[in-house]
Each structure stands twice: as C-alpha cells, then as structure tokens.
Amino acid sequence: MSGADKEVALLELPEPSPPGPGQILMGVQAAGVGPWDGLPIDASWDVGLRPPAALGVEGAGKVLAVGADVTGFAVGDRVLAHEAPLPGGSGFWAERVLINADHAAACPPGLDAVHAAALPVNGLTALQALEKLDLSRGQRLLITNGAGATGALAIQLAAAQGIEVTATASAAAAERLLGLGATEVVDYHDATWSAKVRGGFDAALIIAAGTADTALPLVRDGGRLCSLTSDAPPAERGITSGDLYIEPDAAQLAQLAEQAAAGTLKLAPEPLPLSEGPAAFARVVTGGAGGKKIVLTPA
Secondary structure: OOHHHOOOOOOOOOOOOOOOOOEEEEEEEEEEEOHHHHHHHHOOOOOOOOOOOOOOOEEEEEEEEEOOOOOOOOOOOEEEEEOOOOOOOOOOOOOEEEEEHHHEEEOOOOOOHHHHHOOHHHHHHHHHHHHHHOOOOOOEEEEEOOOOHHHHHHHHHHHHOOOEEEEEEOHHHHHHHHHHOOOEEEEOOOOOHHHOOOOOEEEEEEOOOOOHHHHHHHEEEEEEEEEOOOOOOOOOOOOEEEEOOOOOOHHHHHHHHHHHHHOOOOOOEEEEEHHHHHHHHHHHHOOOOOOOEEEEEOO
8 A cells, every 4th residue: 555545644642752862852843745755654664653653754943952962952953854764753744853963964044944844855865866976077967857856956966066967857847947957858748758868878867767767778888877766777888777765964964955045056845834744745645746845834
C-alpha cells in the first residue's frame, strides 16, 4: 500500500523528552513536505518514527532546550535541519521536535522560517548529487524534472559553477528555469524529446522516475549518471552510474542557507497551516503539488 493510501491525520501527541547529550529541542516554526514523507509509512525508509508520531524530516525553528555537550547552540537560536533517523521517534510536523545538534545549521538573519524549512532535503539532495557528479566549469549536465523543488535548486547550483544545464520540464516551466540558469529546457511531454537534444552530456541527474534509461544514451563515454529515483541503470561505455540517498550534513546546509539568505539561491515555497497537513501530504505524494515546495506552519 502506498503512503497516499495510509491515513495521515491530526493527532494530539505527547511532548518530546528533554534533550539528551548532543541533542536540541526545537520549537518548529515551519516544516517541509516532500514525496519522501510517504516512505516511512511504507517502511521503505527507516527514519526512526515510532507511531503514533508526526511525519517530517526537515524544518526550521528556535532552540528551546539544549542537552549536555552541546556547545554550538543556545536557547533562542534560530536553526534549520534535516534529520533522519529522528532521535525522539517523531518528526517535524509538530510544535516541537528533538534532533541531533550536529545535524542543525544556524539560520541566517535574512532567511525566514518558511524559506529555511523549504531548503534542507531538496537543497542537500541537489548539492550532494552535484558533488557526486563532480563536474567542472564548461561541462554539460542533463537534469530530468528540472521544474521540481530539487531540480530547480540543482539548476541554480550547477549554473553558479559555470555548468551548462539542459533540463526536462513542461513548456509552462521553461521561462522560469531559463531564468534560474538553465541553458535549454526540453518539454518532457514530447515523447521524442531525447532525439531533439544534443547528446554527449558529461553527466545526467535523474530526478524524474523512469527517465534513467532514456538519459543514459545521451551521456558521453566515461561520463556519469546519478539517480535520485533508485533506478540507476547498469554502467556501460565507461559511464559511472549509481543511486544517491541524502545524508544530513550541517556544514552543507549552512552553506545553502547563506546562499538563500543572500538571494543567490531562490526558493518559492507554498506555506500552509499545519492543520492542512493531511491534505498537503496527499497532494505531494500523488504528484498534485505541481512542483511546488509545500511548507507547513503551526497555527
């Protein structure tokens, strides 16, 4: 049964336990929603949830309490984090969440909680994927599903490094993606799109499920392919092909947050009250969010 088929409802949950050594208790001001939030329900991704529990593996807020051995944060500090597994057994779609201090990053003054909460999973995924692909200025990258939250960030990060990006997306998203730094946007609705782009890409980043086999022939011999949809095809022609699974990284998250605060990394979250969490979750896991990043905020 898919996550969309399981019941996600508003619950009254007990308060998290006080933070232990190396932990902080965060008062949640905003929490991100993503398709991955259905995976723990299916037990496809063990994030340490102990039902009944709040979903959510990313968010932003203020430090309410710090455990022993925590030196980088104090009560009242603004932070953002991606956390998995969740040490408190419950996630960010709540008023408070217990997280590991070494997975949190300071939230810069110029970044509000809604935009900060939209950043952790998508930003870290895009950054870690680009690091894995290890491209240099002037090289060419193909991104499938460039219009989604991860794709849009990957386009910006790659373009800032001088990488030439071709992205697949709907025609309606083309102008936006070109403005974010893509060199070319190809309409994925056209079944022959792969024949209309110039091959020989140095790398491909697969964000749309089912596109890896189409993208692989477009990668040059000895190039690289990184799939975020767990469907990397077998290597051929010397191409390095593999899947990527995100890992919490406070240093990388701090770097991304500074870029977002400076306006060099653009985000476009859709904030919704936490009370609309079940409906927001259904939209996201069924593909009804239209590429928008939904962020929940407590009432």
